[in-house]
Amino acid sequence: MTQAQPVPDDTTSAGETAFIGFNVEQMTHLFSRGHGPVGEAEIIEAAPRTYYIRPGTVNIALFETDEGLLMVDTGLAGDGPELLRAVRSISDKPLHTIVYTHGHTDHAFGHWAFLEAGETPRIIAHENLIGHFERYMKTPGLNTVINKQQPGGTEGKTWPAERTDFIWPTETYRDTLELTIGGERFVIRHGKGETDDCSWVWAPERGVIAAGDLVTGYLPNAGNPRKVQRYAEEWADAADEMAALQPEVIIPGHGTLVVGAEAIGDELGAIAAYLRHIVDHALAGLNAGVLHDEIVETLRIPDHLASHPRLPAIYDKAEFICRNVIRRYSGWWDGHLANLLPAPERDQALEYAALAGGADKLAERARDLALTNIRLACHLAETAFHADPDDTVIQSTYVEIFARRAEIEPALMAKVIFSEVYLRVEARRQ
Numbered sequence: 086m087t088q089a090q091p092v093p094d095d096t097t098s099a100g101e102t103a104f105i106g107f108n109v110e111q112m113t114h115l116f117s118r119g120h121g122p123v124g125e126a127e128i129i130e131a132a133p134r135t136y137y138i139r140p141g142t143v144n145i146a147l148f149e150t151d152e153g154l155l156m157v158d159t160g161l162a163g164d165g166p167e168l169l170r171a172v173r174s175i176s177d178k179p180l181h182t183i184v185y186t187h188g189h190t191d192h193a194f195g196h197w198a199f200l201e202a203g204e205t206p207r208i209i210a211h212e213n214l215i216g217h218f219e220r221y222m223k224t225p226g227l228n229t230v231i232n233k234q235q236p237g238g239t240e241g242k243t244w245p246a247e248r249t250d251f252i253w254p255t256e257t258y259r260d261t262l263e264l265t266i267g268g269e270r271f272v273i274r275h276g277k278g279e280t281d282d283c284s285w286v287w288a289p290e291r292g293v294i295a296a297g298d299l300v301t302g303y304l305p306n307a308g309n310p311r312k313v314q315r316y317a318e319e320w321a322d323a324a325d326e327m328a329a330l331q332p333e334v335i336i337p338g339h340g341t342l343v344v345g346a347e348a349i350g351d352e353l354g355a356i357a358a359y360l361r362h363i364v365d366h367a368l369a370g371l372n373a374g375v376l377h378d379e380i381v382e383t384l385r386i387p388d389h390l391a392s393h394p395r396l397p398a399i400y401d402k403a404e405f406i407c408r409n410v411i412r413r414y415s416g417w418w419d420g421h422l423a424n425l426l427p428a429p430e431r432d433q434a435l436e437y438a439a440l441a442g443g444a445d446k447l448a449e450r451a452r453d454l455a456l457t458n459i460r461l462a463c464h465l466a467e468t469a470f471h472a473d474p475d476d477t478v479i480q481s482t483y484v485e486i487f488a489r490r491a492e493i494e495p496a497l498m499a500k501v502i503f504s505e506v507y508l509r510v511e512a513r514r515q
Contacts, residue, residue, distance in 0.1 A: 117238030146295035150267025153181025165198030186297025213282035276323030277316035302340030308405030434471035
């Protein structure tokens with residue numbers, strides 16, 4: 086069995102702070118300018134003339150210089166007006182430069198409010214961000230579904246789909262870009278983490294890094310089951326590169342500030358060690374010819390990493406990261422011969438149900454197992470549903486067991502996916 090990864094008691098608070106400002110209405114209308122954060126933005130002076138701003142769930146870094154402002158990330162579209170108010174409560178200097186740490190909708194869409202107010206900033210991103218935006222344009226329906234977006238946004242769309250829906254960078258770079266603003270040097274570095282377009286910003290004279298989502302205060306999101314772009318190895322490399330600079334402050338993409346060289350070194354070292362442990366385990370299994378499922382089931386995270394107060398597995402899961410590494414190096418086939426060219430799921434379910442004496446027997450056994458082996462119970466409940474999706478008792482069993490699985494699962498990503506059981510059953514009832 087894969088090692089369980091509950092959130093240890095002493096890490097729960099760290100995990101909770103990573104989701105401060107979570108607003109369901111805004112998070113289900115990510116592209117809407119009309120669905121904003123609740124309340125005023127949190128503002129902290131992280132270092133002299135250096136600010137952590139959190140209008141909602143995403144953090145923005147603001148560096149004030151004599152020449153103007155450098156802003157790292159701009160939040161969600163709905164954050165725009167509150168972010169503008171917050172920035173103007175700090176400084177009246179012009180917005181000189183914006184840096185996107187990556188192209189996700191929660192990090193690169195809030196500065197429309199500044200542009201409409203007459204600001205004309207230079208906008209910088211890694212060159213791969215262009216392709217990321219273009220992928221968004223190709224997959225608005227897919228992203229609407231997997232990100233649980235609702236219609237009714239102020240723009241009449243659930244997801245950006247046209248070139249005019251994006252604020253494109255005015256400049257891109259490949260590896261490193263150095264800026265001089267107000268006589269001060271800022272270094273933009275490329276890394277890979279959630280995506281291949283990640284950037285982080287080093288302000289050497291201030292000892293501050295704006296890390297974007299390379300640092301979040303919880304287990305890195307390096308294994309999303311529905312996203313191809315996840316780079317565990319390179320994420321570890323980026324953590325090492327940041328640690329080598331010995332910063333005194335990190336402004337993370339989510340969660341609270343990280344302050345003090347010792348605390349920062351500990352966190353970045355733990356991120357790198359955690360990810361490399363998973364990568365090494367996955368590659369060792371692949372090189373030994375071990376089946377994918379067995380590689381995942383034999384993964385064990387060392388206690389000092391699993392219980393690290395800044396790495397709770399509250400969003401992603403170690404086994405998701407492991408599977409993503411396996412997929413990256415070994416493709417989508419799991420190694421089970423029958424799964425190479427499988428029979429339709431419905432045909433398999435009907436055959437298993439017939440052998441069990443009916444789909445109702447599978448559902449009954451699923452209910453029996455739910456208290457002792459919820460993972461196995463889920464398989465039987467889903468098989469029963471595939472065999473007889475219109476049976477109301479089987480539907481109820483399916484919902485009950487996966488709702489229980491979602492309730493006890495600590496990782497938000499898994500909770501959300503398990504909760505789709507309601508939609509699947511509702512689709513059969515219509």
